Amino acid sequence: MKKTKLLSILTTVVLTVSLLAGCGSKTGDSTSSKESSGKAVKITFLNSKGEIATQLEDAAKAFTKENPNITVDVVQAAAGESPFQKVSSMYASGNAPSLSMLDPNDMGKFSDKFLDLSSEKWVKDASTGSLDAAKTDGKVMGFPLSIEGYGLIYNKAVLDKVSVDPASIKTTKDLEAAFQKIQAAGVAPIVLSPMDWSLGAHFLPMVYTDQSKDAGSADKFTADIKAGKVDLASNALFNGIMTTFDVLKANNIDKASPLAGTYEKAPEYLGTGKAAFWFMGNWAWPQIKEFDQANGQYGFIPVPVSNNADDYGNSQIYAGPAKFIGVDSKNNDADQQAAAKKFLEWMVYSDAGQDFLVNKSSLVPAFSNIKLEITDPLGKSVKQYVENKKAIAPMTTLPGDHWAQLGGSMQKYLDGKSDKAALASDIQNYWKNVK
Template identity: 55%
Template sequence: MKRRSRTSILIVSLLVIMVLSACGNAANNGQEAGGSSSGGDGVKVTLLNSKGEIQQPLEEAAKAFSASNPDITVEVSLVPAGQSPFERASTLYASGNPATITMLDTGDVEKFKDRVLDLSGEKWMADTVPNATEHTTFDGKNYAFPLAIEGYGFIYNKKVLDEAVGGDFDPSTIRTRDDLENLFKQIEATGKKALVISPMDWSLGAHYLPLAYATQSKDLAEVDQFIASLRAGEVDLANNAPFNGLMDTFDLMMAHNIDSASPLAGTYERGPELLGKGEVGIWFMGNWAWPQISSFDTADGQYGFLPVPISNNPEDFGNSEISSAVSKRLVIDKEFSSPEQQAAAKKFLEWLVYDEQGQDYLVNKANIIPAFSNITIPAADPLGKSIQEHIAAGKTQQSMSTLPADHWAQLGSSMQKYLAKAGDRAGLITEIENYWKNVK
């Protein structure tokens, strides 16, 4: 009798443990799905951030949002160093644990469109700037929130250029390659160097070379057709005026590069130091570099953007335009997140666009140029302001944000070879044309 009682007790105990364990696993599974939970304590949403320089402002924004929405907690995690947002998001989906909100590069959105929400019906869609959702819309449905506009071109230190021209430098005077060459010579006449070329493959392959594609036409459809023709092997770059004009400008840059003796030795960190300290007047880079530039500028100087001219005809497209586009997108998971988590994620995005506090974090704390026309707060830094001025004046060209993922590595390497004079233009053309004919 006692033995049966002990056995019964043991069985009951095991059953209790199994039930508790199952409950625990269910709770854990609920927590891991999307890295979020929607239990009795409210809804938890996670945001995977792939823009490291705004990690702290994003965390602060999440806390401010939760303070106004106490039933929602937003936790921000960062893509690990050395991993792309596509790689990190893919890994999390493979493990069944994606973030509720993921920050992707524009070209990656299509790869996840079957796993994320259609956001076409959201209120903020009516307030996006022109073309903000063009590259994330498929079959009439938009799958991404346009977070940040970024731009690039020649960043100039106005103090250096004022000294070079002997007065107040006017950026509108640089509209041709000859104008640029004259400015380089004026800078060097003061004893300073004209510019620095950062030799990283991503700068040369993802930013400089794509100007040759974007300047083919003001019409984005024609630019898309040019890329299609490249893929089909139907483009003769040797006789393409925008490409050769851009490379003629690159030759000019190489001749006046402060690192011309060792052009591949430079680092990203060297650029903002040289520009911020006024040792060079110009650096080819984007507005994301402002925090580094400002850290070296102790005189609170003025900065702005010059376009990269591709010809000596001031009317040619590209000679007065800088490159800009929405570079980062937020998508909301639909595969693992609950309806409550999805609704909370949507509410957070709407807060960023329409709440005064959300706008302040976006523009003033994170130094983001928003992609929404209703946000009228001026950019918090001079490079952002310069981009806004170019956008307002209609002086921008679309950044090529949907290029193949390996474009910058493959053709950035080809550009590095050209920069180091280890190859000529004919060889560069062959490598570019072969890349496009074989791209997957």
């Protein structure tokens, strides 16, 4: 998720912590995180999730108390900086980080540079499906940092005032009826944020992922678009989703100037009850919490895709690992690799590591052994959808420029500068030119 664009963290955070390093004199997948040479070792960790930079610093301090002999320099990717480009540049300079935090669709691009982590202890405790995007030729090439989900966030206190039960919204017509009741009460029904990453990486891919619940159906659908086998303008799901988008657009708090909306303003609208819904993900809770007047009463409903409640997509939100961490095998020696693996294991199995993930960072862990209660209401909602098997995994094979290119097309549609036919043409032309 491109949430680094939202943050103004422009500095490099250097954290010094220590742990017992594994022994070994040559690089390779055979390094065990349990082995120890006892000598001082330095590793680096590229963090591309800026919203947990402070929490990571605190975690490092806790980590050093338990593991005294390794220095970890945490390098913060700048706001708006692509983690793929950052890591690529570090490899080009021969100074790749020991640990690289990347978006799921970037993991396969470094499969020849990362260690195979298949034999690590945490693999057996990873939640079902959480490792899929990090596998290459059956090997686990990355550590899932957390599960993130997105859909329509609701402020329950607002809905209660207008007697709208979020569980009753199962179709586009249901959503429109709820919006009418909310509007009649003098409240804006929804905040529809105009950022290209939100529209291009989160909303639009529903057209691909919701075509079928069959594995690989999203990739097949986009391949068919590329091959000219799909007339998107006549595709039922595309039209259904865009009909819902039209409802969101017509009820947007910023509809008078739809591209003027900002991410920073949206949590205030939702948290103070000026708006009832916001299309966004659980990563936004720290910002919503700052304005919360609903005593933590928030949750998710799916984005309706049709007027048939039984259609796939009408009862699911989108949830899956948002970031993976890979361990370098090229520029770091065996001791550094062992130290990097130790840090990953610490997050999953130590009390302080679990506290960092769940309590301090408000993350939904991707490991079944972590039993800490999630207090964040959006995290709770995501976890419930996942446990009830009502979650659709976000597409992890989108090209790197998809959210920018087609997010821009979605912005034009939102702003009334194009129509549905033009949008469909933009999408088809984009995929036909993907190499």
